[in-house]
Amino acid sequence: MNADLLTALSAQRIETPSWGYGNSGTRFKTFAAPGAARDIWEKLDDAAEVHRLTGIAPSVALHIPWDEVDDYGALRDYAQERQLTLGAINPNVFQDDVYKLGSVTNPDERVREQALSHLLDCVEVMKQTGSTDLSLWFADGTNYAGQDDLRRRKRHLRAALGRVHDALPDGARMLVEYKLFEPAFYATDLFDWGAAYAHCLAVGERAQVLVDLGHHAQGVNIEGIVAFLLDEGRLGGFHFNARRYADDDLIVGTANPFELFCIYAELVAAARSEDAATRTTAQQVAYMIDQSHNIEPKVEAMLQSVLNCQEAYAQALLIDHDHLREAQERGDVLGAHRVLTDAFKTDVRPLLREWRGETGRPADPIAAHRQSGYQDRVARERGTVDSGGGYPVKDRVMGT
Amino acid sequence: MNADLLTALSAQRIETPSWGYGNSGTRFKTFAAPGAARDIWEKLDDAAEVHRLTGIAPSVALHIPWDEVDDYGALRDYAQERQLTLGAINPNVFQDDVYKLGSVTNPDERVREQALSHLLDCVEVMKQTGSTDLSLWFADGTNYAGQDDLRRRKRHLRAALGRVHDALPDGARMLVEYKLFEPAFYATDLFDWGAAYAHCLAVGERAQVLVDLGHHAQGVNIEGIVAFLLDEGRLGGFHFNARRYADDDLIVGTANPFELFCIYAELVAAARSEDAATRTTAQQVAYMIDQSHNIEPKVEAMLQSVLNCQEAYAQALLIDHDHLREAQERGDVLGAHRVLTDAFKTDVRPLLREWRGETGRPADPIAAHRQSGYQDRVARERGTVDSGGGYPVKDRVMGT
Amino acid sequence: MNADLLTALSAQRIETPSWGYGNSGTRFKTFAAPGAARDIWEKLDDAAEVHRLTGIAPSVALHIPWDEVDDYGALRDYAQERQLTLGAINPNVFQDDVYKLGSVTNPDERVREQALSHLLDCVEVMKQTGSTDLSLWFADGTNYAGQDDLRRRKRHLRAALGRVHDALPDGARMLVEYKLFEPAFYATDLFDWGAAYAHCLAVGERAQVLVDLGHHAQGVNIEGIVAFLLDEGRLGGFHFNARRYADDDLIVGTANPFELFCIYAELVAAARSEDAATRTTAQQVAYMIDQSHNIEPKVEAMLQSVLNCQEAYAQALLIDHDHLREAQERGDVLGAHRVLTDAFKTDVRPLLREWRGETGRPADPIAAHRQSGYQDRVARERGTVDSGGGYPVKDRVMGT
């Protein structure tokens, strides 16, 4: 294998999310999966299995308070023993009853302060975990026209982002996520990349936009947004997943593998840009998975996700940029398109098996996982825990 | 007021759903509402309040097993004392763990039989409640291409529908609901009205299509589907709600009141059709609300829903069909459009206040509700019950 | 009538587009309308008719080169005699054969320069017409992944916008329009408001974003974008029209009147903001119609458009902002929503007839137009001109 290719493949990093190892569901039902991780320690165990098999998933994003522990030093140690590091910190300001009408944009100042306080607590957690990324998603928005004042909410959001930005540890940054809708169904306060970008510009240098692949309207060209933000120096990272309809949160690359490839193509091109600033931005992009594994085994789902990213990246690395540019410059529409699709059509699985051989990973990580007995073991040890999601079940609701 | 108008307004019926009075939420969180109904008896109390104030919501749809009781006779009596009847029966084949990969389309025959058995049990419930509509929604579908065989699932679905159809009590019908997506994110087995229609045609005369306003792809013209199904004699009923994005399940008429009006316009026109079969179909349409009140007070939300339907219907009644037809026939595009919009632009609130005066209802049902102290009383009596929805909360997940 | 309301209604301005008076069509066919205006002089005649009947449409947007004349002074005089002024200048950089692969983003520098040169020519036209708004829409984009380099095209666009900005006459501004797609079907260079906003920020104070109601993805909340841009001081103007599917370019307010009302609600609220900068931005917004009248009579279509804007604006003026804010601040979700919808449900047609009486306009402008014989007269005088749109017709293609 080409040495550059080997180096590039070895440098790829995909961060897996702690919450991807636990039970998750739709509003209708959270199906309990045998062996689903029950706490952050078990989630780290699962993440370690994914990294052991793939070699490119060495960090784990945390969700606070789901992953809150008394001693983050112990958590770091626990991770380190498993060749892992603790990654982005994800605050939760959407699950307390006070947040019904919003968190940092709530019409009630006390609620806004409570939310801000939690965000600042998470900044403190970063210092203990050694995390350098604070990943911010707000469920804030409204369900009915007139319910609240959109400009006032925007100003509240801006103020909160500014305060968090200024509290960030040295060397850290905040990644501002946007979403078209859900759980807000009229207007989401941070509704698209443009809104996130404008806020980032306003609050400071260490704020960048986080692109979640499932958070756009139908038809939106995500690689176009990626290219734009790369050129503006404001692309901070990704939440990878796949969707056909809404924020379906399926395994990345399963719904439209060509889209994932096109996104990686922009990133690889930017990393090779003649423009130093663009290169720097591209190199610092955080690649994170954010999915909801509703019906599939959690660890296998995460393996599949990491491998799909690896394949898309490998294909993007094979793009012949010189020929691409030539064809583009002579206005050869289909010729240029074919240079791109030639890379996509390449079956990179043999190449990746070779890379795994050279780096000491199993040739087929999923087969290795299935043969390892890991899933059976955790199912036995952890059991099947009903996580209580979904519509109210009769017994619980009737209660009385 | 014109006597025909009075008669028409007095004949309107909107069925409210038992589950609309209890807590509901998104996958992220179910906010606990003070005083939310905790069981079917309390739900009937709330529905009675809605009917008392509006006069057009005399029936309540039940969801089995959420509303399962030992003695449906007692439930009928309880309803009757409150001027209510028990309406459509809604089976639930999506919330048991066995349904993870589908109910009547599950690859496992035992699961299919379990689902069918529940459906047939619901047919028995109909006999006890006196319900004439069985309302069928299936969450069945797949999340990944290849996960299961689409044609095989279709045949399983057809078989189950046929067996339920043939078990219906005399004079009863089944309403077959479709949905583009959620909770299935690759392919939903009953994915659109065409699929529901084809199944209805195949299984028999007493199967009709149920249109949920939130179950379509973006841009789809719902009144076009309504008109088509009316003309085919296969429109059975509605699940009313509002949406901008996905199946948002907001209060009907809040996102796009003109769309609701256009739907009612088709229904009113069909009810006046020269074609007897079309008239009959239109007259038998079941109007049901199906919403998820996540952040708003339940009873007030339902009142608003019923009133929005009343206003849209009143506007539709005001359409000048003679002038409309004349303009249409002479190809007067904008003239015809204006005949329709003239009715929509009319403020029907004074008319409806007058109708309420004549029928002994409060002029402003929502103001009357707010002044009645009902909400405070139930909040005090019922308390605030955490219904446990949303993403796994730490304490529950960690369990150990 | 309340004096403030009278004043507000009298201050409303809607600019009509010259091209809305001529034949237009879809890619399948341009139907020839009897009496459709054949040149800019006839278009001004039609616009004068619209203004005479409505009183709020005193300016006309020009499209260069469609409306190019030798003597713009004569055109101004001609307009002035009809109580009209010449409005925004709209350059055309999409209809020459050289623009097949883009105009200012074309891979070929000579084409980019040709396009820029046309834009600068239009700046010169502004000086002659007295126009203060340069309205910029670019069809530029790509149809296939890989066809061209997205970041390079972005940089070309930025450069061109900067040169145009710096050439603007004193007191003039440029309005930068965005569009999700069409005629580009893979990636449009100026694909959304965020891209337009970023370019405007970069090129200077006199660049603002233009919102065309038909240029968004499905589900996008346009009033949310409007509120955001108002607060950022970068909302420059509108291209009004209506759509259900794509850029359908129907008569504004016909597809979803509630959406138009919500947009006006944001504008009225901003014009009353406590924040002086927001007020100024709101007051300077340019309201322009941009539609494609394919099957309806042109002048009547434009009248309907102007009247729909007037009704939506009048409804927005009736919003009780004090009660709205109170309800919002106490978290009264449905109460606040009802304050808004109360205004929307109001039938403002009597009010507007009154306003027309006081300002000397016909009570029903469309009836007056129909009775005036204007349409018959122009049909007779101008005839029916085949404008040649649509798919290749046999005779023309076969040519040989």
Next chain:
Amino acid sequence: MNADLLTALSAQRIETPSWGYGNSGTRFKTFAAPGAARDIWEKLDDAAEVHRLTGIAPSVALHIPWDEVDDYGALRDYAQERQLTLGAINPNVFQDDVYKLGSVTNPDERVREQALSHLLDCVEVMKQTGSTDLSLWFADGTNYAGQDDLRRRKRHLRAALGRVHDALPDGARMLVEYKLFEPAFYATDLFDWGAAYAHCLAVGERAQVLVDLGHHAQGVNIEGIVAFLLDEGRLGGFHFNARRYADDDLIVGTANPFELFCIYAELVAAARSEDAATRTTAQQVAYMIDQSHNIEPKVEAMLQSVLNCQEAYAQALLIDHDHLREAQERGDVLGAHRVLTDAFKTDVRPLLREWRGETGRPADPIAAHRQSGYQDRVARERGTVDSGGGYPVKDRVMGT
């Protein structure tokens, strides 16, 4: 190569459309392509080039009246000399001025009769060309709510389809196409597959549904529709193209190759079904391209289209159906998905080069085409003909 695979690949057929070889464009502009075919004879020449290079495109769809000739016998001979046959006949009832408000659904009976008469004329053409498929697309619909009566239009459509059906030559069928929107922007009369299916059921056995890949709402799962129609015995054929936004009419397989593969996967599976009726339906499906080549060279675009279909089909042929079924039956969600995607990830280009070698076609048809000098020659011989599409150009409109 496996003999079955060789046989299957050799049996594949893709029909190219005559209109894909001529100039086409968007409503904004039809760019004139050098050498674009000017009449049906030149279109057949181009189609012959595509078939010569690929070996799987032996028939050409005709569009009447664009391709009308005095002597269809001569046309057949001309085709036959080029190893071609004449394929589906596509009537045009959208481009005459009388069709402004519809063709077979027009409120004016004379227009309806004129349209029907053209359809029946096309049936006569079928007899002369030997075509067995009549491909029916109607632009019919409305732009504004109220413009016309949806149920009345539906009945007109049903009547016309019935009359055409009954006039079909022995052994022929009609393929009924549907489309969500464009050129109608409120309600299209034949708006989705369900509507087309219902009409086909009603008019007779020889009516089947035609699926155009670009005619659906966003998110719609096309392979789900394909599977459903296959199982119902009513899938007649395809109009292949690609889209991201609306009916973009790009080269098939360029926007989302995985979707094309999934569609072929359903077709291959149905052709191997245990159910004889399903097999028959699958075997008789007509595969036709329907694209609009706006910026790319026509012949190369068509070659690319045919090759993309070939690659998707070849991948679908590689699916291991035994393992797929096993995984599905044991509920192995991701295992089953991987059986499918394993086929998609396979680079079939070597296989297809081998097949071309065995069947006497150039290994790389596009390279062969580029080297052949064909494009230069036709550009020289045919010149560049302005086909006059797009918005009215000044000179033409002003006329005076």
